[in-house]
Amino acid sequence: MFKFNFHQFKRRMLVFLAVFGPATITAMADNDAAGVATYSLGGATLGYPILFLLLANTITLALTQEMGMRLAIVTRKGLGDLIREQFGIRVAVFIFSALAIANLGTIIVDLAAVKTMASMFHIPAIPAMLAVIAITFLFVVRGGYRSTQNIMLFSALFYVTYIISAVRTRPDWGLAVSNLVFPHGMAVTADYIKQYVIIGLGMLGTTITPWGQFFISSFAYDKQIDVAKLKYSQIETYAGAILTSFFTFFIIVATAATLFTHGIPLVSGEDAAIAIRPFAGNLAGILFAVGICL
C-alpha cells in the first residue's frame, strides 16, 4: 500500500523551491508588451481558432527552454561562451547580430506600448518613455539575479488581470477550449489562412525567443544549480511553459470574445482597452491596459 512519506515530500518540495525561478521568470518575461500585443491581435483578427497553435507553441517552448537550462547546468558555462568555444567566433558574431536585431525590435514595441499607455492615462508621452528608459537602464546595471526574480514574480501577479478580463467578457468557453484541440468555427478564406500563418508565426516568435535561450541559460548559470537537481529544474521548465500559455489563453479569449466577435479591428493600443470596455466593464478595460504595459 502507498504510504505518504511526509519528510520525503517536504525535502522534495524544498529542493524544488531552491531551484525554482529561472524558467518561470523567463516564461513570465515572454508575455511582455510585444507578446500581449501579438496575442491580442491574434484573438481580435482570427478569433478562437488561433488557440489551436497554443499546444504546439507550449511543447516547443518547454523543449527548447529545457535544453538551454540543461546545457547551462551540465556544462556550467554561459550560452555565448559555449557557442564561441564550439563553433568559433564567426558563428558567435552571426548569432549575436541576429539577437541584437531581434532585441531592438522587441525594445521598440515595448517602448511603443509605454507611449500608448501614457496617452491613455493622459501623461506626457516623451517624459514617460524617458523615465522608463532610465529605470530600465538602472535596473540592468544595478540589479542582480535576485531583484530580477522578485520583480518578475511580482509582475506575474498582474497577469491574473487577464483572467479577470477574459471572464468578464463572457466568452464562449466551449468554443475556446475545443479550439485548443482543433481549429473550427471560422469562415476559411484565402485571406484568413494568410493572416493565420503570419500572426501564428508572430505568436511563436514572441513565445519562443532567441534571447529567451540566453536568458534562461544565464539565470541557470547565476543560480548555480547542481547537476543532481536537474530533474527539479526540468519540472520547473515545463511548469513555466505551461504557466505562460495559461495566461496567453486568457489574453486571446478576452480579445476573441469581444473584438473578433463584434468585428472591431485592432489598430492602436488604445483600441484594445477601449473596445474591451463596453463588454467587460471599465475595470477590466483598465486592467487589460495595465497588463499590456507590464
Added chain:
Amino acid sequence: MSFTKSRTFYLLYIGQLVLAFFIIVATGVSLFQLAVATQVLNALMLPFIFYYLLKLTDKRTLMGKYKNNALQRYAVIIAAIFISLASLFVLAATFFK
C-alpha cells in the same frame, strides 16, 4: 564578467534603448503592426538558434549522459521544419503581393 566586457554590454544596451526611442518619436508607428512584424522577425531566426542548440545538446563530449534523447531531438527538428516552412510562406506573402 570583466569590466570592459560589461561596459560594452551596457553601451550596446543603452544604445538600443535610445535608438528605439528615436524611432518611435520620429515615426509614430502602429503598436500592433510593429509587434507582429518584430515577432515574425524573431521567429525567422529560431531555426538557426534551434540548430546550434541541438548541436550543443547532442554532443556527448559536452553533455555526457545528459545529452538529448531521440524524442527531444526529433521534436525540435520537426518544430524547426514547421517554422522554416511558415517563414518561407510569410516571406513570399510579404514580397510577392
